[in-house]
Amino acid sequence: MFGAERAINVxxxxxxxxxxxxxxxxxxxxxxxxxxxxxNRYGGTVRIDWFISNRIKVAQVSxxxxxxxxxxxxxxxxxxxxxxxxxxxxxxxxxxSPMEIALNATVxxxxxxxxxxxxxxxxxxxxxxxxxxxxGYPLQILYTPVALNFx
Numbered sequence: 070m071f072g073a074e075r076a077i078n079v080x081x082x083x084x085x086x087x088x089x090x091x092x093x094x095x096x097x098x099x100x101x102x103x104x105x106x107x108x109n110r111y112g113g114t115v116r117i118d119w120f121i122s123n124r125i126k127v128a129q130v131s132x133x134x135x136x137x138x139x140x141x142x143x144x145x146x147x148x149x150x151x152x153x154x155x156x157x158x159x160x161x162x163x164x165x166s167p168m169e170i171a172l173n174a175t176v177x178x179x180x181x182x183x184x185x186x187x188x189x190x191x192x193x194x195x196x197x198x199x200x201x202x203x204x205g206y207p208l209q210i211l212y213t214p215v216a217l218n219f220x
Contacts, residue, residue: 082132
């Protein structure tokens with residue numbers, strides 16, 4: 070599937086999966102319905118060339134439910150797919166092209182929420198329907214990263 074390339078990072082979402090290879094290629098397979106695989110097709114495997122075309126070296130991939138977040142080697146984050154619950158970290162409804170999130174961090178994607186770590190601080194965004202953002206204010210949607218206070 071990936072030729073002679075070796076996978077170094079993988080992530081599974083609700084209906085799509087991401088693979089990062091040692092050559093810096095990002096592959097996606099599964100649903101393409103909201104741009105989570107950088108396109109509009111359904112099924113099959115696609116290499117997401119946007120990062121190579123823009124000279125961005127990828128360090129980590131993370132898949133959620135109908136969205137994806139990619140971290141480059143400088144810590145910058147790029148999101149694409151569905152933003153129905155704010156999970157892209159931007160105010161756009163959805164995007165098929167990666168958009169930079171105003172935060173340098175490592176991330177973990179949930180179904181419709183994200184937690185990120187940067188310089189010993191944690192940031193959250195997306196759906197807080199069940200209190201999963203940990204900020205004490207369930208039932209809200211955060212469209213941009215907010216620092217998480219553990220006090």
